[in-house]
Amino acid sequence: PYADQVDPIFLYWCLASSLTKGYWLTASFGVTRVSIPIGTVARLPVPEFDCDTQRKIARYLDRETGEIDAMLAQLQSLTHKLQERVRTVQTRAVFGLAESAGHRESESHAALAGIPDHWERTKFGYDFTESAERNGDDPAGPLLSISEYRGVELNTRTDGQQASLDVSKYRVVRPGQLAANMMWLNHGGLGVSSLTGYISPDYKAFWISDRFEPRYVHHLFRSSRYIDYFAAISTGVRPNAQRVTKTVLDATPVPLPPIEEQIRIADELDEATARVDAMLAKVADLKSRLLERRAALITDVVTGKKAVA
Structure with a gap:
């Protein structure tokens, strides 16, 4: 017509x-x-x-x-x-925290507010050691991604981030390690992996000390209080690209x-x-x-x- x-x-x-x-x-x-x-x-x-x-x-x-x-x-x-x-x-x-405990704005800066008296306190840098392992010529496993809700998982996306042809410099992640997208921590971009694989070279992987149960760590850093805390300590111009530096992360207080x-x-x-x-x-x-x-x-x-x- x-x-x-x-x-x-x-x-x-x-x-x-x-x-x-x-x-x-x-x-x-x-x-x-x-x-x-x-x-x-x-x-x-x-x-x-x-x-x-x-x-x-x-x-x-x-x-x-x-x-x-x-x-x-x-x-x-x-x-x-x-x-x-x-x-x-x-x-x-x-x-x-007690079930009646509500969220306070100050918790974005005081991550350990209200924890039980008998719990110890530590800092991230004392119990989490960055892994320097890279793929090299033999990839350790498949490409992994860090989901905002699910944590570390297989990368099955056909759009968005994909691995380059040369993955030799990509970081290896192993079961029990904490993987983190340092520009997405304020959105839950981290988690403890149950898989062996590799992640973007811009991400980081950390060994967890034996003072921590890895599953507890997974839930801890993906809690709303830590997401708010990471938002408060991150820097950057773009709202969706706020980076937490390794130095600042190492100083982050952690309940034990x-x-x-x-x-x-x-x-x-x-x-x-x-x-x-x-x-x-x-x-x-x-x-x-x-x-x-x-x-x-x-x-x-x-x-x-x-x-x-």
């Missing part, structure tokens, strides 16, 4: 459908920055419907996708609440409960996070199904496969 015969909202839904995605893929060119010639955009195939039908389709999709989007927003909110709940439970447990208490706390938190992880997996599956339903609905309607009353 001619431009004056196409409803703009109908055109929007055509562009949002899988009908046009294949067209964009075949028409685009470039490697790092994909471009689509303006002439190619002008030749975009649009299903032919009369203007009244186009408006009906547009109104129908506005309404139906709006309902799906509302459900997706609720699921996203539930995801955040579950994750925050884990952070809250973690913080109370790893610092030995008796080892039997560390094991008990770790057991409790492992169980609690496993329950939440199971709920999060169900939420993620439902979100995926809703997104698939949304995409299929748009395509079916704009192509006429599904009639609109």
Whole structure:
């Protein structure tokens, strides 16, 4: 149809459908920055419907996708609440706080406020030793990443950070070591690994002294109190690139409960996070199904496969 015969909202839904995605893929060119010639955009195939039908389709999709989007927003909110709940439970447990203890702004600068009197205190640099091990000519394992929520895991992403062809200088991480993205500590970018592999050369890996239970360490540094603390001591211009220097990290105060208490706390938190992880997996599956339903609905309607009353 001619431009004056196409409803703009109908055109929007055509562009949002899988009908046009294949067209964009075949028409685009470039490697790092994909471009689509303006002439190619002008030749975009649009299903032919009369203007009244186009408006009906547009109104129908506005309404139906709006309902799906509302459900997706609720699921996203539930995801955040579950994750925050884990952070809250973690913080109370790893610092030995009473359930009634609330968050205070001063805790961003006094990380050990309120810990039990019988717990010892140490500093990061006393009990965490940086590992200098690199891949060399023989990678120790697969590429690993540090998830904001899950910690150290296999890097299965097809976008974002990928290893270069030469991984000889990448840092090796071994089970029981603490791996840290020094520019993402204020977002939970660290965790104790259960895997052998390698991470970005810009990250760090630390051996943990035998005074600590590694699982306790994992929950400790990923607690909301330490995330706030790392935000307070980090430096940088960009909000999402705030670095904590090794010198400052070494001076970070760390609680040192008796080892039997560390094991008990770790057991409790492992169980609690496993329950939440199971709920999060169900939420993620439902979100995926809703997104698939949304995409299929748009395509079916704009192509006429599904009639609109």
